[in-house]
Amino acid sequence: MDKFRMMFQFLQSNQESFMNGICGIMALASAQMYSTFEFSCPCMPEYNYTYGIGLLLIPPIWFFMLGFVLNNNVSVLAEEWKRPTGERLKDPTILRYMFCSITQRSLIAPALWVSVTLMDGKSFLCAFSTNLDIEKFGNSSFIKEMSETERTRLLARIPCEDLFEHKELRVAATRYIKCISQACGWIFLLMITFTAFLIRAIRPCFTQAAFLKTKYWSHYIDIERKMFDETCKEHAKSFAKVCIHQYFENISGEMQSLHHHHSGKDGGGDEEEDKRSDEERLLGIRAQDDMNKVLWNWHTCKPALALRKDQMDDKNNSKLTGKINEAFNGFANGHTHGTEKKEWAVYYSKV
């Protein structure tokens, strides 16, 4: 039971919690980046708007793309999208599901940056100070004598404390724009949260059965990829072991292999068992061309999602006969089996 729990936690935690963790770290990174970033408005009418709005919009795009880059599932999605059909049909709903989940996770850091920027208010102040109606904020008689360009240039200097002399006007205008900025920020947060709420809480009303299916198969694709990598690693290890062993055998000739036979029969079971389990792990792939074919076909012609029952029945039958043999004849019979297999393997490698 405990193993069951731990294994499941490991499986789940590895995939989802890891991605959630990366997501959270990126969100914190975006907040931290904003606070360490030194915002310096150019205070010139031509560049204020570009700088202010650019700082509001460009880092979120960058964080969004970074989210895609850091997400492992992107390569899984790309592979599933681009593979030839082979024996396994492609399901567009799975691709859509994977794309949606990747996008949702990548959107958190940009949303946080935009909210923090709006709540702080500096970028709005920089962008929109020239659009202010300065008369509202106090004694502004001196403005009436100015020309349009001079007026615009003066207003553009509002975000810069040291460049704008009339403190009360500046403070009042700053407060006003900051209010609007914060109001926009809260409305933005409200919209995002409401949309997420609609998606999460209302989705079960529609397509729940289809959702279960796509969730299972997209998770399956991820696991299958991991299993394939694991199997390849194990195979490579066993391949290497058997290859090296055979090389040594060939170098030292028949004597060594005969010597192994005799010592094996005396019951030095462990080494034999290891070698036999290595042979099993080879799963029948014993040549470079075969392995290349395996790896090639894995992409170009993925197998159908249908496990053969007859293979398992074969194994069952052999297990039954093997057990009956063992019960009546004891350990030696098992060795006979193994010995036969061994000789056949030696023959094969000589070819």
Added chain:
Amino acid sequence: MDRLKLVLQYFQSNSESISNGICIILALVSVKLYTSFDFNCPCLPQYNKLYSLGVMIVPPIVLFFLGVLVNRHTGVMMDEWMRPVGNRSKNPAVVKYLFSAMIQRALLAPMVWILVTLLDGKIFICAFSVSVDPGLFSGVPNNTGLDVIKILAKVPCKEDIIFRNSSFRKAVSRYVRCYSQAVGWSILLFLIVLGAMGRLIKPCFDDHATFLQTRYWSNYLDVEQKLFDETCVLHARDFARKCVVQFFEDMAEGSILHLPHPPFISNVSQRWEDEEEKLHGITKQEQMDKLLNKWYYSKPELDVTRIAHRPKPCVTWEDPGRRTLYSDV
């Protein structure tokens, strides 16, 4: 039996205590959000009230939605509410219980925000400084040429120069803050009394037996969904492993390599047996799709007699002298 109890307790406590933990974390997040939020009153008569009430109302709504989103019971409740009847009849009491539990937890963070707002007082001052009667206070700065309303609207802004030499601003602030804190404490008292009364009086009105049943079945639904997800994950893993091994074996040249596994390596055969068991006979894509479809459209009835009383194969190993070597009973 003990292990089973431990597992059940873990599941039960895990679900509720995790929800409670998340609820409390969200409340702490709302306090942190309030302290880090740079409250910026516009100090203009036409915008003060709008801004303040906005800051007092919109964040609680956001926190409420967040509370509903992060709660696991939302998904369980929606699933149970929206599913077709299938083999299992629906019990509206369970849905109601889940709904009320979810709403109670989701309301904590918004209430914390509102209370912190009121006890701090900044927002009240911003909203209601223009409604104060200036005659109550001395020292109104009357040399600025602004009318009284505009002066009152500037009270929340400390750094404004018109208040430099007068105590008017501080007096008005203190007055409005008193009101704000009084309202805050009253609301807190009201909520606590409501909670206490609810706890004390509920057993008189509710049928406790029905309540026990409802609570059991809503917890059951939660555990069932978790276990279904777990089983799906394990099944996917075994399916994937077998699929990959089968693929490798298909690529191998010649049928001579389809040798059965040497049977005396007992741990290997045991492993295959375990894995086959985990697949539960589902070995094709169509079978899996049908299973997932049926799980939604026609949930099974709540009756596990068949599997609980399934006859277990008992294996006994005997040596040639018919002495028992090992028994699986």
